[in-house]
Amino acid sequence: MATGRTHRPATRSRGIPEATVARLPLYLRALTGLSERSVPTVSSEELAAAAGVNSAKLRKDFSYLGSYGTRGVGYDVEYLVYQISRELGLTQDWPVVIVGIGNLGAALANYGGFASRGFRVAALIDADPAMAGRPVAGIPVRHSDQLEEIVRDNGVSIGVIATPAGAAQQVCDRLVAAGITSILNFAPTVLTVPDGVDVRKVDLSIELQILAFHEQRKAGEDVPDVPPPPPTTVAQDGAAPADDEAPAPAQAPAADDGQAPAARRDRKGPDDELPAVMPA
Amino acid sequence: MATGRTHRPATRSRGIPEATVARLPLYLRALTGLSERSVPTVSSEELAAAAGVNSAKLRKDFSYLGSYGTRGVGYDVEYLVYQISRELGLTQDWPVVIVGIGNLGAALANYGGFASRGFRVAALIDADPAMAGRPVAGIPVRHSDQLEEIVRDNGVSIGVIATPAGAAQQVCDRLVAAGITSILNFAPTVLTVPDGVDVRKVDLSIELQILAFHEQRKAGEDVPDVPPPPPTTVAQDGAAPADDEAPAPAQAPAADDGQAPAARRDRKGPDDELPAVMPA
DNA sequence: CCATCTTTGTGCACGCGTTCACAAAGACAT
């Protein structure tokens, strides 16, 4: 699960709630499956089960698009597939550029789900001159010098950033300057963009950390962790070039359980230590 | 952004709202950056800016963890890093298995952010016998026959599924049966799991579709699309082996704009046409 | 043409999440 939109809090673009928009692709996928099995109609109950949501929610979602169902029968699969596709803008062709062709960028380029949903990889772009010309997924990688040219010539409006964190903002700025208005960001950084530009973020590390939290809650409740030494002047663990001005955060403000600041993990670079490739 | 949790609607595990948990990794990342630059303290305003959120929200989030700030000064960076790490369960080691070593699986295996956050890749697993033994990211790939054994011997509780959609549920079932209670799913399928098992989903295709929706809204409003032929008996476009019982969804229930069911895209397999690799 | 049965579409209530705005707490200077 990519971590929510970055900008635009209440996007309610034309009466369609953001939460509904986020579920439409889910319904579309389920419907496409039914369509291929030549199922003519589905009830909200069946479709909801296939999409893994509540049937009332599904009906309400569809009601935002219009009254496309038939009472006593259900929804016409083909018709609904078309309506949702159109609503999502999938009836037109969306040229996409992928910037940063490392492990992840290459995986994305090879991803079949692109083409099958109206998205066309217009170009692969990388800053490494050694990559230039080398084909990935049948598409020759182009050097980032040509970024602006590529975006403009192909009328690209959606960009995918799969660079290391350090390069992401710069790439983002160039993409935006070149005319791109939607960005899917895989780099572990908060991107700053002007109004009117949409950013969505996919962050593997965050997903895992959220899982770890719940996992701890499940297994935990009996793992008391370390004893509760107050947060007195955290001795930096060698790694950071601290000039020993020692933070010393006042006194421990009555936390409910243990703490031990110095007991951190080995501590490496936060995010840029990745092989110039896989951010997330 | 990975698409939200699948199960467990109101997880409020111990008073900490789910939305807050989802932001903690974000704060942690920003704080780690500050820590490396030996910044001793931050105000909620500064940290919020770095994490890309509202400062009031950040303060409220932290208030769920306890009162870790000092009024008039701000938060002690090192102390907060530790507190959040502990809260997220990052002070312990989390062995992880990745199942499905295609393009994406390999990219994930190479991802540096794993190790740097307490996650350790315990094993890579693939169903292809030809992959067995071949090292990826320095770790030998093991055959899926050994899945249960691997999970049990290493005490793995978190599994990552990067298989094609068709194999995902089966892999999921085996992981769960072997004792895994948290799953990060990259396959474009709705996974069914028993209670007590957490599933989070990352779906690239969905993210792109959401972007396309907003993109259409931005550029659109002037692209009238195709004319509005009523949804009369959608003629299947050759592909599907329809037995011509023609759906025919009643009459068009007064939609506000055009529609044209038969005008769909080429139509390929929905999700499984991917090279046995990159789902999302 | 009427009765029955299925399934949609939605009014309504509830709870979570967000944001404002401010009182209280503490640092710091005098």
Added chain:
DNA sequence: ATGTCTTTGTGAACGCGTGCACAAAGATGG
């Protein structure tokens, strides 16, 4: 000590999203 200034922590209001439950719509059979 006392006053001022900064910044936290949170009470309260608001809005969005969810799910229940039901009336209305239409299909279907007699």
